[in-house]
Amino acid sequence: MNTPSASKVLATVRPDGSAHTISVGSIVAPSPEMIAFGAILMKETGNNLKSMKEKGQSVSVLVTQETKSYQVRGKVKDYITSGPLFDQMNENLKAIGLKAVGVWTVEPTDVWNQSANYDAGKKMA
Template structure:
């Protein structure tokens, strides 16, 4: 499934806040802000593993993920599944270099397949499925 262009733009914005939710095997949600979250192509979302102790454990046992991206009054939720975890390759190296500039490590990159997208902006379209 391809993510709508307006959502990709927000996911790739440095100014947007990106919140990622994983779920444990017992159904407990775990939510963290992951600034490195982005959409490198229309059918893919990725996030660098900087710390992610609980999140990575959850992803290894439960592939379900929700990504919320917010900037000002605009907000979207992408529901997806873990597709891969990379510790080498061009995407990993690119993210590693960017994080090194901030003094942060990059243990890996999680790749997510988007399945559904919802408009979560404040207003009459909140909760509407858009993809």
């Protein structure tokens, strides 16, 4: 999750129940209990996250690098617009000329192996 070169895809649920996915390079795991990502250009995703939080639905993050891949599911927790996490996210984004208007946090609930190997589909945590 904290490897910058890994690809990270966030999946949310639209109001009609269909899946919505986006690539999110700002995803980090500041602790085992938290995933955070910047709301930079999130329009539909931001609306989906608000709705999912109200409904108690889980998001899914797929992290992939070469043949290794895993899926983290978690509950949408907070949308932060100030404080140390928000400031650190924007400090990191400044290097690539971007700025977050907020930071979403997610509490991981389970992790699944999605690698191209015989353990694919097995629960890791």
